Amino acid sequence: MSRPLDILEASCAGLVRRMVRLPQTISRAVDQGLDLMRDVGGPRNHHQFPPPNVPVHNTFQPEWGFLASFEQQYGLVHPFFYACRFVEVLKMAQDEQKLVFLYLHSPNHPFTPPFCKNTLCSEVVVQFLDANFVSWGGAADRDEGLHMATMLRPASFPFCAVVVPHSGDSLAVVQQMEGPMTPEELLEILQTTLEEQGPSLGNKRAKEIEKRRTDIRLRQEQDAAYSTSLLADQLQEEESQLVRKKKHQDNANAKAQNAQILIRFPNGERMEKTFLERDKIGDIFKFVDSLGTSGVGSNYKLVSSFPRKVYGVDQMEMTLKDAGFYPKITLFIELE
Structure with a gap:
């Protein structure tokens, strides 16, 4: 005007x-x-x-x-x-x-x-x-x-x-x-x-606006710090759970009984390995396959001497404890 x-x-x-x-x-x-x-x-x-x-x-x-x-x-x-x-x-x-x-x-x-x-x-x-x-x-x-x-x-x-x-x-x-x-x-x-x-008046208004902005920024920083702290707590809890789980597993392993398995090959070689009683017969087959012994292909069975029992594909999921391999047993490799 x-x-x-x-x-x-x-x-x-x-x-x-x-x-x-x-x-x-x-x-x-x-x-x-x-x-x-x-x-x-x-x-x-x-x-x-x-x-x-x-x-x-x-x-x-x-x-x-x-x-x-x-x-x-x-x-x-x-x-x-x-x-x-x-x-x-x-x-x-x-x-x-x-x-x-x-x-x-x-x-x-x-x-x-x-x-x-x-x-x-x-x-x-x-x-x-x-x-x-x-x-x-x-x-x-x-x-x-x-x-x-x-x-x-x-x-x-x-x-x-x-x-x-x-x-x-x-x-x-x-x-x-x-x-x-x-x-x-x-x-x-x-x-x-x-x-x-x-x-x-403008300066006072500007100060009030700046104060509100500062308060908002402070709340945001507090929220971010809280979120970071919460995430850290969650990670720490997850890590603690993993440690507890591993400890429980180790304790369970420590309590498990060992089974000494002696394996005799057709060429006269012998190989002994310690398994856990909860391991399965399929684990013995995997161990034999990993050796790559000459003359032993993929078609073979494990045979116990006395009493004679034959273990093949049908018994892969049976545990060593259920099979009676504890505490020790001798198995022969019988080629098909």
Whole structure:
């Protein structure tokens, strides 16, 4: 939005206004004032309007009283004044990283009607405030508006201020405007204030975003570390199971009885080998085949001498224990 300085300078002629710029860190006994606010009542809902012809003060909370009275006199086109306690507006502004536009309404002041009609309710001011600020209004002579007027001590009306949450439930006044002003003047001041305060709000927002990113990154690193630790535990458990299985196998092997098998070949050669009693007759055939003894092909049988028994293909799966080869036996190779 452009800022026509020539119009601004012309409109300032004869202007009755006192504009005070306060340091950002000022917090003028606000904690005490906000303690008084807490006594007004609990949180209220908004987005509802009082029915016509019903006395406001007898039916509605103070925030609705101001809003209903304002709309009855100046219409529905106005900044979106949040009808809630001021401390709740501060929290909204803090969450949304916005400045607060505060308006204290003095209905009997002669400058109030033209300011409300021509400036505060002008469409361009309404759009600018709704887009960039969180707005709150109150009557300067009653309820929370009176508490705020007591804290801020306006010297003249109309009175507007730009405030930010400071610490806890306190606030800092960064700009206050007193006396009548045109829409161009108000927009000029608001735009300047927004430009001056915007970087600090942006930095705070950036810090919050960075903190969230850091928290997410930390959680991801913790999750990754947990997954790595879990995988290491699983591998260690699998390794432990293998060790236990091997140990069990070794123990089982140690408990198994040995069978001494003496094999006599047709050419008179003799070969002795120790087998386990749970080994099978087929293992003896594999052993004989591995020797590659001349004159012994693939067609042969194993024969025990006394009592004579012949072991061939049909007995391959029989264990040495079941065959009676324990603790020792002599087998002859009989060619077919």
